[in-house]
Amino acid sequence: MKINSYRDWYWHILLLFAVVIQLWPLFFMLSTSFKTMDQIFLSTLNPLPAKPVLDNYLYVLKNLxxxxxxxxxxxxxxxxxxxxxxxxxxxxxxxxxxxxxxxxxx
Amino acid sequence: MSRFTWQSVLFLAPAVITLLLFAYWPLLQDVWLSFHSWNMVSPTMKFVGLQNYLQLLSSGELIKILLNTILYILVLVCVNFILPYLLSFIIAHRLNRFSFFYRSALFIPSTVSLAVASILFLWILNPLAGPLNIILSAIGLESPRWFKESGLVIIIIGLIIGWKVFGYNLILLVAAMVDVPKELIEAARLENVSNWQLFRRIIVPMTSSTALYVFVITVVFGLQYVLVPVNMLTQGGPDQGSTNLVYIVYQYGFVFFQTGKASAFAIVTMLLYALFLIVKTKVLDKKVHYEN
Missing domain, CATH: 1.20.5 (Single alpha-helices involved in coiled-coils or other helix-helix interfaces)
Structure with a gap:
């Protein structure tokens, strides 16, 4: 019998749930930063922007x-x-x- | 011998001078201000004695703010102390692999500033177009107006703080958990001890000093973190439903320009913190095992 192994798959599910809660807002922020204004409102939940644009970044770089x-x-x-x-x-x-x-x- | 004492005074000087200048001198000024009525611009201050304190005690505002503060502390202790404590036990002792991945992934939100987090959650929780509302309406629920209902708003702001601070506290606690000798845990496993027993009888006593530290910073710093989201999202509203002892000082001082009442609130807050720390030293420290 191997002493060092635990049955741990249920802990992994719990921890992955926590990871999703912690990282999803950041991911949402990242994907929103590549969307155009109407994409932000029309496909809010879609994680991958249909046509990723750099407009937001260019705006920040130019105007601030x-x-x-x-x-x-x-x-x-x-x-x-x-x-x-x-x-x-x-x-x-x-x-x-x-x-x-x-x-x-x- | 006396030369050495002089040296140590010299070594202590930068820290002591900074503390005197930026912590204790303002504290004295605060006591002085709390006995006066002033609006920060008028050239004369009126001495009003204890009137600021009497107003503060008689207005009923204090009770509401105290209850809010206690609710904040309860939410923060749940999200930033109890939850990381349980999860850090799992990460440190119940996993075969990937514990490094979980530690780093859960820590990442701590690097985001609270101002960014506030704006991010303002958008996520937007009751019209926010993503959470879309998810909720997809399963037939109506999104409440998160920042407009008293009680709920405190829980939401507590969760925003929790989202940010959670990872940092988790790392601290995991570090403490890893220090628990492996032999103890193996011995407990050979005796077929349940997870809960292992946690309660071995892990909690062995990590109690770090746990107490995390508990104290959760309570003491937690309320100071609250200032940023409250100021950005609700300004203490609705009807002072999300204000607390720290924010009310800021509001009276720098929004209403009533330095007297602000200082009185600050003194009351400081006394309550002092009470908490006395209780901590007298009661909780006795139950904690420090290694040396």
């Missing part, structure tokens, strides 16, 4: 300062990461290596 947005995002994300790492590494080091015997609370 996308590069600026990406730069802003990068700046915010990296400065937060840097500030958090610096403050918490220094504080964590102090907590572990400071002489804590005389102070009961640290």
């Amino acid at each position: 300062p996308l590069v600026q947005y990406i730069v802003n995002t990068l700046l915010i994300a990296s400065s937060i990461t840097l500030a958090k790492i610096i403050t918490s590494i220094l504080a964590g080091f102090a907590f572990v290596y400071a002489d804590c015997q005389q102070y009961h609370s640290c």
